[in-house]
Amino acid sequence: MTDPEVTTLVEDGVHRTVCRMCHGGCGALVDVRGGRLTRVEGDPDNPNNRGFLCAKGRASLDQLYGTDRLTRPLLRTGPRGSGSFRPIGWEEALDRVADALDRTRTRHGPESLVVAQGTDRNYQEWLFRFANSYGTPNVLGPAHVCFYPRVMAGILTMGAFTFCDYEGSPDVVLLWGCNKSMTHGDGVIGTRLLDAVRRGTRMIVVDPRRTALANRAQHHLPVRPGGDAALALAMIHTVIEADAYDHDFVRDHTVGFEDLADHVAAYAPEKTEHLTGVRAADVREAALAYASAPAAAIELGTGAQQNRNSFHVSRALAILSAICGNIDRRGGDVIFEPPGIIGRRTLPLTEALPTEQHPKRLGADRHRILSMAGWAHPRAVWDAILDHRPYPVTTMLVHGSNLLVNYADSDRVHAALDSLGFLAVADLYLTPTAAMADIVLPVGGWLERDQIVEHAHYVAARRRFAQVGECRSDEEILSGLATRLGLGDTFWDTTADSLDARLAPIGMDFKALTDQHYRATPLTYEKYRTQGFATRSGRFNIRCDALRAFGYAPLPVHRPVAERPEDGPYLLTSAHSPFFFNSEFRNLGPLRAKEPDPVVELHPEAAAREGVQDGAWVLVSARGRTVRMRARVTDTIAPDVVVAAATWWYPERGADGGWRESNLNRLTGDDDENEEMGSSNFRGIRCAVRPEPDA
Incomplete structure (x- = not known):
């Protein structure tokens, strides 16, 4: 793209907004000079980040003005995946997509359409609204390996989910599978943690790697990949055995404590050392440090939600918080309260999906908790496409997801996409997934759309600053398709109308929110004392009937990963990069320069054993497949653990993107996922590492 294709829509000056290059939701200042956006930096007056902005946020203008942006709708003219397209107009593009969706609805039923998304860019609820109105129960996303094991564990355990109250100055924060200073969750970013640490908060870090946070922690528990549930249960065992739990809370507000006490007898730290890789003495010391804190919070990251025990880890840590009296406590784990707008809970219009469609959700027969959350399971989607089990899926509408590198068993994902009757992809770039589409729809980035930002602590306005080519927002695309499919009565005439309507319940419109910018959501504590918990019993369900x-299982358990010793001697896990966001941004020069190659970390003992030199290219193998990465030799991990970069591809290589060469998900499978959520097992699988011949 050339600069003239970018039209600036605001006057010169410094403007407040909210970044969305990742999930952090940092306040940002956008500087406009001479009709051009010239700088994006952190907003020091935003209480969420207080002026901090990560490398991804600072690269926002590289995305806006990038030369590889899609700017016009495209129609495929060559073989699927070839990258052969010709530009078409928006009316033709939307007509073609709507016609394909109408055909599959007529011939095979609305469930034959799968609507997919990547990480949420604040339009997730729009996708659900569209799917529910259309009549398909099949929305596909990374929920099974991201936030939803924790969300659904919280809902079934206490009727809600929680977030850390850093402003309440917790005495201890237990960071579990979460490198918070480098990667950021929705509205709760690393600066909140680091501010609390500067005020005196102590950290307990559970991570296979000795991260920078682990170096600053009072306790570091280097859990073996896949051993998280056993470790959480060992900590619960320790707290109960030492009589260090909150007797009053347990007696007055829980169900099933006696069952729990009996259950965790089998998880003494000494009995679980071989599963966790952590010395029993260290487990006991950390558990009692957590339990004795006047107020403590748990920050659970995706590192513990990407194995077969994801749901059980989430349940166990909620129970640990509860029996230590930290649920809804100031400085503890506060129960989320919606801010009152038409948002995450009501915008999806769940009631529009016909009752008879719910049982048809793909994967609902096995992964019932994932289905309760409204999500289809990926393996079931691929089964329906490739084998027509339990019915045919012929059509996919994908928004912002590079499916080929983000899902387990990427080769099978490719086979499924190649077998579709029709595929439409809305994205900023021609990713390997978009290159397989019949129609590609160009969307705008976060600087190119007006949105309402809804987080645990606030509601804020994200402003539209520029127009790139003919790009449209995902919301506009979905509204256009809905109108063509006769679903217009469930959407608004314009996205501007939708913003005003969503804010009306709190007596605001989008202009008022833009002028105010940031509307804090006041926190309240110990709501259960007067309201009880939002469960059938009104109590916290330690035992969940x-x-x-x-x-x-009504109580959390540890289920070992089904190991394949023939795959190699090392336990493979992965870690998020501070410079990329899952599969995004490898095409942005300033970020790619910081991490130009896919890296696999291994211990010096492993490197010596395999004859691997630091910085050399190596081959990582599992499940009969091999990928190529650059070695980094480090003593921050155990000798039998390797940590690899995930979701890698090479945008500079054209339409194919070299997605097979270094994509870790070619080594993962979805045949050992957990029952409740169907979480793919990305952590703790066996692998081999060897030097690349003639590298």
Whole structure:
């Protein structure tokens, strides 16, 4: 793209907004000079980040003015995946997509359409609204390996989910599978943690790697990949055995404590050392440091939600928080309260999906908790496309997801996409997934759309600053398709109308929110004392009888990964990069320069054993497949653990993007996922590492 294709839509000056290059939701200042956006930096007056902005946020203008942006709708003219397209107009593009969606609805039923998304860019609820109105129960996303094991564990355990109250100055924060200073979750970014640490908060870090946070922590527990549930249960065992739990809370507000006490007898730290890789003495010391803190919070990251025990880890840590009296406590784990707008809970219009469609959700027969959250399971989607089990899926509408590198068993994902009758992809770039589409729809980045930002602590306005080519927002695209499919009565005439309507319940419109910019959501504590918990019993369900009714374990358990010793001697896991966001941004020069190659970390003992030199190219193998990465030799991990870069591809290589060469998900499988959420097992699989011949 050339600069003239970018039209600036605001006057010169410094403007406040909210960044969305990742999930952090940092306040940002956008400087406009001479009709051009010249700088994006952190907003020092935003209480969420207080002026901090990560490398990804600072690269926002490289995305806006990038030469590889899609700017016009494209129609495929060559073989799928070839990258052969010709530009078409928006009316033709939307007509073609709507016609394909209408055909599959007529011939095979609305469930034959799968609507997919990547990481949420504040339009997730729009996708659900569209799918529910259309009649398909099949929305596909990374929920099963991201935030939703924790969300659904919280809902079934206490009727809600929680977030860390850093402003309440917790005495201890237990960071579990979460490198918070480098990667950021929705609205709760690393600066909040680091501010609390500067005020005296102590850290307990559970991570296979000795990260910078682990070096600053009072306790570091280097859990073996896949051993998280056993470690959490060992900590619960220690707290109960030492009589260090909150007797009053347990007696007055929980169900099933006696069952729990009996259950965790089998998880003494000495009995679980071989599963966790952590010395029993260290487990006991850390558990009692957590339990004795006047107020403590748990920050659970995706590192613990990407194995077969994801749901059980999430449940166990919620229980640990509860029995230590930290649920909804100031400085503890505060129960989320919606801010009152038409947002995450109501915008999806769940009631529009016909009742008879719910049981048709792909994967609902096995992964019932994932299905309760409204998500289809990826393996079931590929089964429906490739084998027409339990019915045919012929059509996919994908928004902002490079499916080929983000899902387990990427080769099978490719086969499924190649078999589709029709595929439409809305994205900023021609990713390997978009290159397989019949129609590609160009969308705008975060600087190119007006949005309402809804987080745990606030509601804020994200402003539209520029127009790139003919790009449209995902919201506009979905509204255009809805109108063509006769679903217009469930959408608004314009996205501007939708913003005003969503804010009306709190007596605001989008202009008022833009003028105010940031509307804080006041926190309240210990709501359960007057309201109880939003469960059938009104109590915190340590023992969850609803899970038992579903056929699942009513108490958290540890289930070992089904290992394949023939795959190699090392336990493979992965880590998020501070410079990329999952599969995004490898095409942005300033970020790629900081991490130009896919890296696999291994211990010096492993490197010596395999004859691997630091910085050399190596081959990592599992499940009969091999990928290529550059070695980094480090003593920050255990000798039998390797940590690899995930979701790698090479945008500079054209339409194919070299997605096979270094894509870690070619080595992962979805045949050992957990029952409740169907989480793919990305952590703790066996692998081999060897030097690349003639590298």
